[in-house]
Amino acid sequence: MTRHVRPYGDTTGDGMVQMSFTLPVPAGPKADGAARQLANRMGVDPAMVVHSKPIGDDFTFFVVYGSVQHIVDLDDVRVVEREYPLLSPAEVNTTLKKLLRRKLVVVGACIGSDAHTVGIDAILNIKGFAGEKGLEYYRELKVVNLGAQVSVPELVRRARAEKADAVLVSQVVTQRDAHLLNIREMAAAFREAMGERRPLLIAGGPRFDPLMAGELGVDRVFGRGTTPGEVAGYLVHAVQTRKTAPPVKAARVTSAKTKENT
Template sequence: MSEYVRPYGDTTGDGMVQVSFTLPVPHDKVAEGAALQLAAKMGLDPAMLVHAKQMGTGFTFFVVYGRVSHLVDLAAVTVVERDYPLLAAKEVNALVRKRLRRKLVVVGACIGTDAHTVGIDAILNVKGVAGEKGLEYYRELRVVNMGAQVTVPDLVAAARTEKADAVLVSQVVTQKDAHLHNTREMSAAFRESYPAGRRPLLVVGGPRFDETMAGDLGVDRIFSRGTTPREVASYLIHAVKERT
């Protein structure tokens, strides 16, 4: 059964939204008019310019507030639900010992030109994030953190050398869809380097990934913003268990 909702600003269902964007024009009255014209073409009616600021030479940042008539059908929303139990560290360790009878090996990296290691470090490093210890804290996991700007061939080589059960890749840089191109390149390289059904789990994460695109990108799982080490560890033992 459909359940329709509309954005909320001042009163329920008034359709008010706020959007921000940058135009490649210097800040003047013409620029402000262009921003309002763009907002109108986006469906904001009426559109109000609430902020405009010059950003360097020839660029202006805008914030526009206005009403949209669009409705959202909650019944038509597609999301990736967690299909595995969320486990404590001791439960993950116990399952690794029971299922593998050895340590589960995880290789992690930021690939391509991406030098932002905050995400991969939050998941892998023992200090973790949001009060949760990273995967290095798990006694039955062996973690190899390759750091930033790792080439795809080097990542594949490390996965083979370490006999990785899973490869975790973080992508923060998204200009010109670099995160998508890099992920497709990585998944293709692993398919070429491993026999069918023998490659490690491929897991990618980053704030701009769409979690429903795992199949399209050739990976086993996508984690988006807000993911914690516990979620990743729970997924890894679940997925490895499914393979054995």
């Protein structure tokens, strides 16, 4: 694989890119000039406004095309790569049955004011997503879908009542970073209520960066395009990891009085 890459437009490495944005400026020559200037300051030079369209009286939408000089070093790119195999539903069921000898309990919800259930339903509902059946289809999974606008305290309460092994939270609304605030609040609430005995915490949504799992206090973050099979595979992987992890030994405490006696 080539290490250093640039965008491709007409010829390899010509750096041509296309981007779109909206400016709070009435449509016209001055608006087009503002769009070109913005693109220039973003490193697009020369920049061509190939499309502009008024959006109401005071806003204009632009499509700009041009060349950038930037080069990407692929060795510096950091992403979360899937470290577990994708399994068929039959393989997931067989593995979980051997590991747990019971059904794995998954509780899912959209928390806070988020009312968009498309994401959580795509993963949990039997109809699934992208040609894959949802987690309800898996015989060895018990799925509890709480729906939308679930408060964090209610989510914790239901997870404890259901003895959940995993909690899946979907967030689509991102205004003022609401999705990040909600996930941090949820993670903190589970830590306070259940400590080390908390279930696996999984967050998902189109605007999440999978690299943020540690920062948000959850075990896994899934971004846009995630399929039910990927989530099922992760659940199996996480359960296997917990089962095979060595027990944490209690630290030996030696008091000062004991030291004196010895």
